[in-house]
Amino acid sequence: MQQPEPQSFDRVLSSMCTEPHPAARGAAERFLASNPGDPATYETIAATEERAVELLARLTSHPTPIDATGYVTSGGTEANVQAVRSARNRHDASDVNVVVPESGHFSFHKAAELLDVGLRTVPVDDDYRARTDAVEAAVDASTALVVGVAGSTEYGRVDPIPELTRIAHDAGARMHVDAAWGGFLLPFTGHAWAFDDAAVDTLTIDPHKFGQAPVPAGGLLARDAAAMDALAVDTPYLETRSQATLTGTRSGAGVAGAVAAMEALWPDGYRESAERAADNAAWLADALADRGYQVVEPELPLVAAAVPEREFDALREAGWKVSRTGAGELRVVCMPHVTREALRQFVADLDRIRG
Numbered sequence: 500m501q502q503p504e505p506q507s508f509d510r511v512l513s514s515m516c517t518e519p520h521p522a523a524r525g526a527a528e529r530f531l532a533s534n535p536g537d538p539a540t541y542e543t544i545a546a547t548e549e550r551a552v553e554l555l556a557r558l559t560s561h562p563t564p565i566d567a568t569g570y571v572t573s574g575g576t577e578a579n580v581q582a583v584r585s586a587r588n589r590h591d592a593s594d595v596n597v598v599v600p601e602s603g604h605f606s607f608h609k610a611a612e613l614l615d616v617g618l619r620t621v622p623v624d625d626d627y628r629a630r631t632d633a634v635e636a637a638v639d640a641s642t643a644l645v646v647g648v649a650g651s652t653e654y655g656r657v658d659p660i661p662e663l664t665r666i667a668h669d670a671g672a673r674m675h676v677d678a679a680w681g682g683f684l685l686p687f688t689g690h691a692w693a694f695d696d697a698a699v700d701t702l703t704i705d706p707h708k709f710g711q712a713p714v715p716a717g718g719l720l721a722r723d724a725a726a727m728d729a730l731a732v733d734t735p736y737l738e739t740r741s742q743a744t745l746t747g748t749r750s751g752a753g754v755a756g757a758v759a760a761m762e763a764l765w766p767d768g769y770r771e772s773a774e775r776a777a778d779n780a781a782w783l784a785d786a787l788a789d790r791g792y793q794v795v796e797p798e799l800p801l802v803a804a805a806v807p808e809r810e811f812d813a814l815r816e817a818g819w820k821v822s823r824t825g826a827g828e829l830r831v832v833c834m835p836h837v838t839r840e841a842l843r844q845f846v847a848d849l850d851r852i853r854g
């Protein structure tokens with residue numbers, strides 16, 4: 500059989516992944532067979548992972564870096580599952596629950612099911628942000644964790660993280676921020692979202708999304724080493740005594756690729772990507788609004804607009820990889836590979852479809 504060729508990113512408008520930085524590609528290839536899950540054997544990649552955590556900590560506590568702990572996960576899903584697991588293990592109650600805004604990623608449903616934790620989903624406001632009054636009403640003594648989203652998957656919205664953190668801590672719960680997608684954009688905006696903006700306990704940030712690292716490279720960070728200790732299990736046949744990760748053998752490629760991308764791009768490369776993406780999102784939002792579509796004003800570079808089903812289907816037919824929000828709006832994620840030229844072509848195709 501002929502070797503399969505990866506698809507081009509040319510018409511991919513719906514993905515939160517993107518083309519990796521060239522340096523990250525090379526680094527990933529060199530470490531394909533290294534296993535950071537066995538750090539006593541694979542010492543080089545283990546040291547590289549410490550560097551990854553240091554770099555991620557710098558992004559999430561900027562300009563004053565904190566000494567965060569954590570590791571490179573298989574993605575945002577694993578990081579979110581582990582954050583729930585850590586909070587559950589540290590919470591002294593039998594019937595534990597987690598409070599998540601309805602804009603929260605579906606990985607929290609997986610976490611709740613796997614960990615046998617109650618999921619309390621709370622409504623968002625008219626602009627798709629967590630309602631603090633609803634969160635306040637939902638927390639109780641059994642709440643182990645409150646989740647805030649910093650860059651929601653559907654609309655790119657940022658929840659009021661400092662207020663949610665206060666509510667969580669007042670209730671005796673811990674605070675988790677899911678910045679899986681937004682984490683590499685938010686250092687260049689005015690949002691309060693991370694460790695130096697609030698007493699956030701744990702945080703998800705994925706190098707394999709806006710970090711321009713190869714898949715798989717997610718990130719879980721914790722302010723306090725105790726959050727990671729709560730995840731550790733004994734490892735009888737390894738030289739290291741315990742392991743806090745969810746997976747055993749892990750991708751050295753993900754770790755090395757993440758470090759190479761961050762070394763190459765933080766901060767100026769990421770700032771440039773973030774600014775270009777913001778300009779592209781604003782341009783697309785205007786172009787769609789000019790044509791009479793109802794557009795959800797972009798906050799981070801993610802545009803949602805009410806496009807009729809027939810037109811949506813015709814765009815897919817023309818090869819555009821677009822997706823829909825839960826409410827059925829067209830959703831375009833302006834990742835680094837999405838150029839202005841591609842968006843012009845996209846809008847031209849839309850005009851042709853509209854006739």
Ligand SMILES: *Cc1c(COP(=O)(O)O)cnc(C)c1O
Pocket residue numbers: 515573574575576577579604606648650651652677678679680705717
């Ligand atoms: C993408 C995303 C996730 C899931 O991350 P994976 O890497 O796909 O597992 C979680 N939360 C948010 C906000 C995301 O955008």
